[in-house]
Amino acid sequence: MDNYKDTKHGIVNHQNNLYSDVKSFIKLDSNASFIAGGIGGVVSRTIISPIERAKILLQLQSESQAAYRGMVPSIIRMYKEEGWKGLFRGNTLNCIRIFPYSAVQFAVFEKFKHIMLNYRPRIGNELNGFERLISGSIAGIVSVVVTYPLDLIRARITVQTASLKKLNKLDKPLSVWQTIKEVYTKEGGFFALYRGLIPTTLGVAPYVAINFALYERLREYMNNSPNDFSNPIWKLSAGATSSLIAGVIIYPLDLLRKRFQVASMNDGAFGFKYKSTMHALVTIFKNEGFFGAYKGLTANLYKIVPSMAVSWLCYDTMKEWIERW
Structure with a gap:
């Protein structure tokens, strides 16, 4: 009986020690930021998944295409043509991508x-x-390099069933692995998975830098203010404001990112033939006008403003909870 008690006591002590070790590991600031950032990213992107897909479709259609017009009509059309699954097409892969993307971003x-x-x-x-x-710039660059192939594949999966005239609509969309295989075998091997990395980095780095810097400045102001900003609504507002300003400033580069990612799809069916990032920007402004570079901006703001607001709220709340745990 005494041996049983000693054994039980030893197991309990071992469990308590293990629990303490886990707590100590998680409470390290970089680990807390990694976990909180990843979860915050997954929650926020799932909430706005229909908006994100509509934004991509609006970015990729030309002026002559009238399939998708406006955020709400585009979402309604997706639902009518593809059901509720169409609203979340590509979201599973996006969540697989966004957890390390957001986690690395916040931790770095x-x-x-x-x-x-x-x-x-x-x-x-x-x-x-x-x-x-x-x-913020360094965090943006590192997070893009780590997760870029998943972003490219997710963009391909997002558009392959859409009603775009330049795209052969698939009755049965390719799976993640089939899409990876197609890109790898038909478009240039391993480096094809990184097509569009430079314009993506040029867009993400300043976006993350401006977004993070603005949010931290707003949070610093709220923490030092004599007024009570403890209500989560204020954090949502700060996250929405910082993402709105950053999103408008760098939007043309976000549009380039999507176009480079699908440029080789269906043997170049989209017609995007850009020699470089600068050539792409000049071509868009020349052929599509100033507002051509901001095609899908409203849809993008519908996406990033609530997404980053929720992401910042989840991140701050979870990080505080982990540090108090």
Whole structure:
């Protein structure tokens, strides 16, 4: 009986020690940021999945195509033609992509903030605006490089059943692995999975930099204000404001990202033949006008504003909970 008690006591102690070790690991700031950022990204992207797909379809159609016009009509059309599954087509892969993408983004951002705080003399314990922009840019670049092939495949899956005249509509869409195989074997091997990486990085890096820097500045203001900003609505508002401003500024590069990702699809059926990022921008402004570079902007704002608002709220709430745990 005594042996049983000793064994049971030893197991309980081992479990308690393991629990403490897990807590200590999770509560490390970079790990907390990684977990909170990943979960926040998955929750926010799932909520706005129909909006995100509609945005991509609006970006890829030409002026002569009238299949998708406006956010709400596009979502209604997707539902009528493809059912509720059409609203979330590509979302599973997007969630698989967005967890490491968002997790790496937040974790790298926090890591570089700490590096700057520890190795550069300063007064106080907050970064200035320029340093936040640098940290955000690095976080954006790293997160894109780590997850880009998933982003490309997700874009392909998103459009392959859509009613776009330049696309041979598939009755049965290709699976993730079939799409990867098709890109790899028909479009140039491993590096084909990174087609569009440069315009994507050029778009994501400044977007993340502006978004993160603005949100942190707004949060800093709220924390130092004598007014009570503890209500989650204020965090949602701060996240929405920062993503709105960043999204409008860098939108033409986001449009380029999608076009480069599908340029080789169906033997170049979309007709996008760009030699470089600069050539693509000049071509779009020349052939489609100023507003051609902002095609789908409204749909994009419908997506990123609520997405980042929810993402920031989830991130801050979960990170605070983990640190208190």
